[in-house]
Amino acid sequence: MGKHSRTIKTLREIALEYGVGEQPDLAAMARALGSVIHKDTPVAGDGLSKLHHAKRGFQRWLLGERNKPAISVLIMSWPPNYYTPVHDHGGLWGVEVALYGALEVESYERESASNALRFLRRDWLGPGDATWFDAGDTHAHRCRNLSRHDTALTLHVYGGQLAQYSAYEPAAQQPGEQANQWLAQTQHAAIAGRLRG
């Protein structure tokens, strides 16, 4: 097993170790994952180099999962300039970390009663940088691969299996209607396959 496979295995172990309890310490998980990635960007090894060079569009790969406490660990590959819609995470807590390349993340706060979204901030994540959110239905974000030429890779840890989530689109405003209304659409998170870490 090469050095990079060990790194991927270590990242999965950290996610499983920190992802326990009602409210896992996501900041601590993000720091621990980030410090490993800063030491060794895990791209060149088997598995990930395949994803890095893939020209197959946006993909989710399962790196690990556990039922109790529920957790899933995924690696996603982002084609150049690819961006997601504004989306939630099905009520799960989550940590999303850049492994290779850089992402822009726009965070929103969602009012669950009215489907209004309030823009909070914009962050840029380089390798080892993370964004995280607690369980609940108030967080949403949109992410974009900042590179126009290169595939980005990210690591995602969620407090369960993210089979379904919602994507949000601004609703066309009719006269007399409230501004800032968003239409939610259910999405199914397809898994491209399992990674051996």
Ligand SMILES: [Fe+2]
């Ligand atoms: Fe996300």
